[in-house]
Amino acid sequence: MKASEIRSKWLQFFEEKGHAIEPSASLVPHNDPSLLWINAGMAPLKPYFDGRVVPDNPRIANSQKCIRTNDIENVGKTRRHHTFFEMLGNFSIGDYFKEEVITWAWEFLTDKKWIGFDPNRLSVTVYPEDEEAFRFWNEKIGLPAERIYKLEENFWDIGEGPCGPCTEIFYDRGDKYGDLSDPECWPGGENERFLEVWNLVFSQFNHNKDGSYTPLPNKNIDTGAGLERFASILQDVDSNFDTDLFRPIIDRTCEIAGVKYHVNADHDVALKVIADHIRTVVFSVGDGVMPSNEGRGYIIRRLLRRAVRYGKKLGVDRPFLHELTADVGDIMGVYYPEVVEKREFIERVIRTEEERFHETLTEGLALLADVVASATGAGSKVIAGADAFRLYDTYGFPFDLTEDFAAEHGLTVDREGFDGEMELQRERGRGGRRDTASMKVQGGPLADLTVKSEFVGYNDLITESHITAIVLGDELAQEANEGDEIMLLLDRTPFYAESGGQVADIGLITGDTFAVRVKNVTKAPHGQTVHHAVVEAGTPAVGAKAQASVDKASREAIIKNHTATHLLHKALKEVLGDHVNQAGSLVESERLRFDFSHFGSVTPEELADIERRVNEQIWYGTDVDISNKSLAEAKAMGAMALFGEKYGDVVRVVRVGEYSLELCGGCHVRNTSQIGMFKLLGESGIGSGVRRIEAVTGKHAYAYYEEQMELLKLAASSLKSNVADVPKRIDSLNAQLKELSRENESLQAKLSRIEASSLESKSVKVGDITILSARVNAPSMEALRGIVDELKVKLSSSVIVLGAAGEDKVNLAAAVSADLVKKGFHAGNIVKEAAIVCGGNGGGRPDMAQAGGKDVSKLDEALKVAEELAVSKANVI
Numbered sequence: 001m002k003a004s005e006i007r008s009k010w011l012q013f014f015e016e017k018g019h020a021i022e023p024s025a026s027l028v029p030h031n032d033p034s035l036l037w038i039n040a041g042m043a044p045l046k047p048y049f050d051g052r053v054v055p056d057n058p059r060i061a062n063s064q065k066c067i068r069t070n071d072i073e074n075v076g077k078t079r080r081h082h083t084f085f086e087m088l089g090n091f092s093i094g095d096y097f098k099e100e101v102i103t104w105a106w107e108f109l110t111d112k113k114w115i116g117f118d119p120n121r122l123s124v125t126v127y128p129e130d131e132e133a134f135r136f137w138n139e140k141i142g143l144p145a146e147r148i149y150k151l152e153e154n155f156w157d158i159g160e161g162p163c164g165p166c167t168e169i170f171y172d173r174g175d176k177y178g179d180l181s182d183p184e185c186w187p188g189g190e191n192e193r194f195l196e197v198w199n200l201v202f203s204q205f206n207h208n209k210d211g212s213y214t215p216l217p218n219k220n221i222d223t224g225a226g227l228e229r230f231a232s233i234l235q236d237v238d239s240n241f242d243t244d245l246f247r248p249i250i251d252r253t254c255e256i257a258g259v260k261y262h263v264n265a266d267h268d269v270a271l272k273v274i275a276d277h278i279r280t281v282v283f284s285v286g287d288g289v290m291p292s293n294e295g296r297g298y299i300i301r302r303l304l305r306r307a308v309r310y311g312k313k314l315g316v317d318r319p320f321l322h323e324l325t326a327d328v329g330d331i332m333g334v335y336y337p338e339v340v341e342k343r344e345f346i347e348r349v350i351r352t353e354e355e356r357f358h359e360t361l362t363e364g365l366a367l368l369a370d371v372v373a374s375a376t377g378a379g380s381k382v383i384a385g386a387d388a389f390r391l392y393d394t395y396g397f398p399f400d401l402t403e404d405f406a407a408e409h410g411l412t413v414d415r416e417g418f419d420g421e422m423e424l425q426r427e428r429g430r431g432g433r434r435d436t437a438s439m440k441v442q443g444g445p446l447a448d449l450t451v452k453s454e455f456v457g458y459n460d461l462i463t464e465s466h467i468t469a470i471v472l473g474d475e476l477a478q479e480a481n482e483g484d485e486i487m488l489l490l491d492r493t494p495f496y497a498e499s500g501g502q503v504a505d506i507g508l509i510t511g512d513t514f515a516v517r518v519k520n521v522t523k524a525p526h527g528q529t530v531h532h533a534v535v536e537a538g539t540p541a542v543g544a545k546a547q548a549s550v551d552k553a554s555r556e557a558i559i560k561n562h563t564a565t566h567l568l569h570k571a572l573k574e575v576l577g578d579h580v581n582q583a584g585s586l587v588e589s590e591r592l593r594f595d596f597s598h599f600g601s602v603t604p605e606e607l608a609d610i611e612r613r614v615n616e617q618i619w620y621g622t623d624v625d626i627s628n629k630s631l632a633e634a635k636a637m638g639a640m641a642l643f644g645e646k647y648g649d650v651v652r653v654v655r656v657g658e659y660s661l662e663l664c665g666g667c668h669v670r671n672t673s674q675i676g677m678f679k680l681l682g683e684s685g686i687g688s689g690v691r692r693i694e695a696v697t698g699k700h701a702y703a704y705y706e707e708q709m710e711l712l713k714l715a716a717s718s719l720k721s722n723v724a725d726v727p728k729r730i731d732s733l734n735a736q737l738k739e740l741s742r743e744n745e746s747l748q749a750k751l752s753r754i755e756a757s758s759l760e761s762k763s764v765k766v767g768d769i770t771i772l773s774a775r776v777n778a779p780s781m782e783a784l785r786g787i788v789d790e791l792k793v794k795l796s797s798s799v800i801v802l803g804a805a806g807e808d809k810v811n812l813a814a815a816v817s818a819d820l821v822k823k824g825f826h827a828g829n830i831v832k833e834a835a836i837v838c839g840g841n842g843g844g845r846p847d848m849a850q851a852g853g854k855d856v857s858k859l860d861e862a863l864k865v866a867e868e869l870a871v872s873k874a875n876v877i
Contacts, residue, residue, distance in 0.1 A: 001115075001234040003227055003245045004334055007063050009115070010088045010225075013108050014061035019090060022062035048093045049162045049203060049220050053525045058095035063088050063227065063335065067280055069299055072306070076272035079192065079232075079239035083303060084280035086227040094218030101200050101221050102136045105169060109198070115230065121172040123147040123187040123194065127154040127165035133202070137167070151188050156201045162216060163207045169198040171233055195233065198225040241272045249275040249327045256323065257314035270310035277307040278321055282328045285346045286338045288583050288597045290689020291353045297689075304350065305357045309397075319354035322347040345579040349599050349689055364395030368402060370843070372409050373829070381410070385417020392418070393425065445471045446524045449489070453528035457494035457505070458626075458667060461550040465490040465509075467542050471530075479541035488516065488531045488540070489524070494550045497521040497529050501585035502562055502666040507550040514538030555667065557589035560675045560697045563624060563656065563668045564614060565592050567678070568693065570660040571613040572596055575606050583690050587666070591681070591696050599689045607683055610693075614678045621673035622657035629653050639663050677701045755787050759802075760794060764867070766874035769820065770798040773867035775859060778804040781850060784813045788848075792817065799825055799874075801834060801866040803859050810838045810853035812862070821846045823877055830869050837862035 011021050048055050064087045074081040092101065108114045109122065124143065126133045128150040137143045157163040170187035171194070178185040178193030187194040203220040205213045231243040240246065250261055250271045259267050284300045285291075291301035307321055325339075325347045333340035371387045383406050391397040403413045451468040470477045471487035480486045488509065495518060498504040504521035509531065520532040540546070565587055572580045576598055584595035602610075629637070634653050639661045654664045656672060669675060679701040681694045696704055712723055721729040755776055763772035772791065778784040784804050791800050792815050801814045814831040828842075828849040835842045835851035838858045842851020853862065 001231075003231040003243060006115070006230050006234065007086070007088070007227060007335060010063065010108075011061060013104075013114055014059075014090050017059070017104060018057075019059040019061040020055075020057035022060055048091075049222070054527075055093050058093040059091070060093070061090040065283060065336070067284070067299075069303070072303075075276050076269040076310075079241070080226075080229065082228065082240065082276050084276065084283060088225040088227055088230075090221070090223050092221035094220060097204075097219050097221060098133055098202055099136050099140065101223065102133070102141065102167070105198060105200060105223075106141050109169065115234070117171060117233075123149065123170045123172065125149045125151045125154055125168045125170070125188050127167075128152060130154075130165040130167070130202070133165065133167050147187075149187055156199075156203075156222075157207055160207050160209055162203045162205070162220065163213070164202040164204040164219075166199055166201040168196050169200075170194040171197050173233065195229055196226075197229050197233070199223060241275060245331060246272075246275045246279075248331055249278060249324055252324060252327045253311075253314070253320075256320050257311070257316050259314055267314060270313045273310045274307045274321070274324075277303040278324045279328055279332075281307070281321070281350060282325050282339055282346055283332075283336070285349045285689070286336075286342045288581065288690070290349060290597070290599065292689075301353065304353050305360075308354055308357050308361075319351050319358065321354055322351040325350065342579065345597075345599070352599060360395055364391060364397055367391065367395065368397065368405055372406060372411060375411055376409065377829075381412060383411055383413045385414035385419070386421055388413050388418045389421035389425075392422075445474055445476050446487070446526075446528075446530065449476075449524060449528065450526055451489060451528065452491060453489055453524075454492045455494075455496070455529055456492055457496050457550060460494050461552055461555060463490075463492050463494045463548045465492045465546050465548050467540060467544050467546055470540065470542055477542075479539050480535050481539055482535050482537055484535045486516070486533055486535065486540075488533055489528055490531070490546060490548055493529045493531070493548050495521045495529060495531060495548060496550075496555075496667055497523050499523070500664060500666050501565070502558060502587040503589075505550045505558075506554055507548070509533065509540075509546050509548050511538070511540065511544050511546045514540040514544070516540055554589045557698060557700070558587060559667045559669050561589070561592035561695075562587045562664075562666050563654075563672065564618075564675050564678050564695065564697045565594055566654060566656060566660045566662055566664070566668075567614045567617050567672070568592075568594055568610070568695065569596070569662070570656075571610045572598075572693075574613060575609050576602065590700055591694060594693045594695075595686065596691055596693070597689055598691045601685065602683050602691060607680055611678065611680045617656065617659055618672045618675045618678060620657070621671055622659065623671050624668050625655045626668065627653050627655075634663055637661060679704055755790075757794075759787075759791065763795065763798075764871070766871055767877075768797055769874045769877075770795045771867060771870045771874065772798065773801040773863045773870070774803075775863060776802050776804055778802075778811065779806075781811045781813070781852075784811050785850065788813045788815050791815075799827075799830070799870040801830060801863060801870070803834070803863050805856045805859050808854070808856065810835075810840065810856055810859050810862070812838075812842065812851045812853065812866075814844075814849050814866070816847050818847065825870070825873055830866050833869060834862040834866040837865050 015021055065084065066087050067084050069083050071081060072083060075083060090101070090104075106119075109117045110119045122143070124137055124147070126137070126148060134148055134150070137148050138145055154166050154168065155163070156166045168188070173193050173195055175193075178191045180186075182191065183189075185191045185193055187196075201222040201224075203222050204216055206216050207213055228240040228243060228245055231245060232238075232240050235243050237243055241250065253271055253274050254261055259271075261271055262268060281300055281304050284296070289296045289300055291297055291304060304321065311320060325343055329340040329343055339346070368391055371383055371391070375381075375383050383402065388397075388399060388402045391402055392399060399413070399415070399418055406413050449469055453468070456463055467488060468491050469489040470480055472480055472484060477486075490509070495505045495507065496502065498521060505518070506520075507518050509516040509518060514535065515537040516531075516533045517536050518531045518533045522530050522532065524530050565585055569580075569582060579597065581597050582594070583597050586593040628650055629639075631649055631651050634651050637653065639651075639653050651663045652665050653661065654666075654668055655661050676698040678697050679695060681696060681704070683691060683693050686692045712726065716723045716726050719726060719729045719733075755778075759772060759774055759776070762774050763770050765771075772795065776784065776787055778787060784802055788800055788802055791802075792798070796817060797819055798817050799814075799820060800816075801812065803813075804811045812831050812834050814827040814834075816825045816827045816830075826846045828844040828846060831849045831851045832841065832843045835853050838853025839855040840851060840853030843849055844851075853859075
């Protein structure tokens with residue numbers, strides 16, 4: 001059975017059981033520390049489980065794409081370790097519980113209409129205190145007691161929040177995978193015979209802050225089954241890597257590398273690593289995660305570089321991983337169309353990163369050579385673990401590569417020190433992945449509130465309302481007093497709750513005897529608008545009449561920026577390409593910020609074009625039409641949906657003439673002319689493959705132009721010119737500076753020749769080798785190198801080291817003639833040792849190098865050390 005068929009059967013089975021099928025969505029951070037990211041479509045499960053949000057359907061099922069990188073070193077060396085995998089899941093939010101999920105699991109696994117496993121090959125584990133689960137398996141399903149194992153570790157708990165016992169289902173793969181006489185050969189033991197295929201978690205308790213456990217008011221089901229594991233069993237192959245999810249990628253890599261699978265064990269590991277990592281990278285880049293040096297981008301960069309290194313082990317010394325993008329699309333594109341639709345962009349990102357790493361690899365090898373040279377020079381036979389880890393972390397060098405290189409030079413590597421540095425990094429990673437706010441205690445003050453709250457703020461900024469609820473601290477209250485910070489609900493409200501990048505409204509809620517200032521607005525678990533406010537006067541009470549008034553000036557500025565953001569998004573696609581997609585936004589009253597995917601800088605000409613296009617739409621005075629459509633109808637119209645966003649059956653479509661069409665729940669102007677003007681403030685990269693534009697509109701754009709005009713007038717005054725002639729005046733001054741610079745260079749060259757002539761007599765001879773180490777007067781490193789160059793012409797077969805002292809720093813430069821480089825002299829090593837004496841560092845090529853230092857008083861001593869090094873080397877030749 002193909003993996004795609006297994007996935008389809010899963011979704012069909014649970015759809016027949018009344019589950020809502022969550023579509024594929026982008027990857028987001030997950031609350032489980034063992035999972036780095038998970039399908040964004042399931043992100044709402046966290047607030048569902050703890051009661052912060054109530055789902056439309058309490059039954060949910062899906063196939064989740066997941067990324068796990070906490071045991072990356074095992075990938076390729078075991079049958080089932082992956083960084084990217086699919087987890088088939090079914091979930092109940094306070095609906096069905098143990099009996100139903102156990103019954104359905106057995107039906108799905110054993111019924112020939114679905115998976116059709118032999119029931120006699122299935123065993124389960126349960127939590128020892130979970131007699132209910134044991135009874136269901138034994139009495140209802142008929143599973144013999146000897147195939148139900150009680151394990152203490154069968155309790156899913158990641159700290160504060162919902163938790164509970166679980167039951168794991170194992171499939172017996174038969175005698176060729178393990179002998180039952182082996183004490184580890186049983187479900188839950190360390191063996192290859194009994195394969196866990198499904199874990200059913202019964203989320204029935206809350207793990208409290210004090211460490212205690214209390215029953216949840218609503219019990220939940222959270223399950224996970226491995227698609228890759230199902231495929232390996234149903235396709236009767238040895239490992240996940242031999243299934244149709246991986247094998248085409250491995251076969252394609254074999255073609256590129258000219259090797260065969262299942263012939264050489266080391267090659268097999270490399271092929272599996274490449275197949276695994278390229279899936280992770282392709283999906284991540286497709287979801288907008290670009291390789292970078294921080295956060296999620298760092299993980300992707302590390303995986304990509306790791307795959308490149310394993311490619312080199314197969315003898316592939318060119319960028320090739322991008323060529324596998326099409327193979328990933330062929331395998332996964334039916335269910336995950338984004339990897340096909342974005343293929344060209346994904347390939348470009350991966351190829352660029354590969355090319356960069358091939359350059360970095362060369363730099364890393366040079367650094368490794370320096371590390372070996374330093375250890376040898378210090379008389380050590382061991383490379384420090386910290387140095388090995390720096391090579392691993394910065395340049396992607398695996399420990400074994402450093403170890404092999406060291407062995408070639410008669411050295412070993414401090415493995416214990418390396419492992420210590422690695423563990424510190426893992427601790428930092430585990431700490432960074434903790435989601436402390438993800439799973440709050442179920443049943444907070446807003447969780448059970450079902451009072452209605454109607455948002456009317458699209459059309460009205462002032463509304464007559466009634467107060468329906470007040471939250472003071474962590475409790476519902478009937479009233480509040482002056483100075484209290486409260487959360488307040490109204491039956492009708494014009495206040496927009498922060499979402500979709502648009503900030504919340506601010507304003508006032510007043511009554512006959514009270515005034516409340518609204519500072520922020522959010523959504524409650526049941527979707528009501530929650531006003532975060534402070535009581536400025538009087539005593540607001542539940543049931544009281546109130547007038548809700550949005551700050552008009554703030555809202556009007558916000559909607560100008562929001563509509564401008566839509567225009568900007570479209571203009572970016574027109575100028576840069578359809579691969580541009582929103583990666584984040586902020587729409588507030590004073591400015592807008594828009595993050596977008598684009599691999600490469602944006603030129604000034606492109607920015608000017610983008611700005612012009614947005615302003616053209618404003619000048620046209622185009623009407624903004626907003627309507628409610630079914631999701632299918634909106635997509636058929638061509639409405640732009642943000643990948644990873646969740647949309648209901650009915651969506652709000654924002655159309656700006658024939659120019660822009662997007663799904664959006666935010667607030668907008670009625671006509672583009674209301675925006676006034678649009679001005680880009682700046683564009684920058686905020687991560688590899690992600691750019692950011694900041695801009696202003698309306699009066700803020702006018703204020704920006706006024707400020708720039710004042711600066712221009714100030715510049716004109718300083719240049720003793722009028723505003724119109726500033727460019728000409730600057731060109732004239734630049735020409736004068738260029739001429740003065742040429743004169744200065746000519747004078748400096750003459751001084752260098754004079755200085756060089758006076759130094760020849762200070763050189764020493766060791767055989768046929770001339771050694772010169774001296775202090776000179778040179779105002780800059782450039783001047784110092786000029787003197788060295790003059791001396792290289794005059795002194796054949798020579799080693800030259802010169803130093804110059806400034807007020808607070810030392811400059812050093814060294815040169816070695818070509819014939820002496822061949823005999824082992826190294827300018828970089830010599831100048832580095834001299835710089836160390838001065839409290840600095842440096843290095844360079846064997847023939848030419850420079851360095852700097854901080855201690856001016858040590859210059860003469862440093863030059864003496866350099867001379868002694870050169871003389872010592874000359875004496876042994």
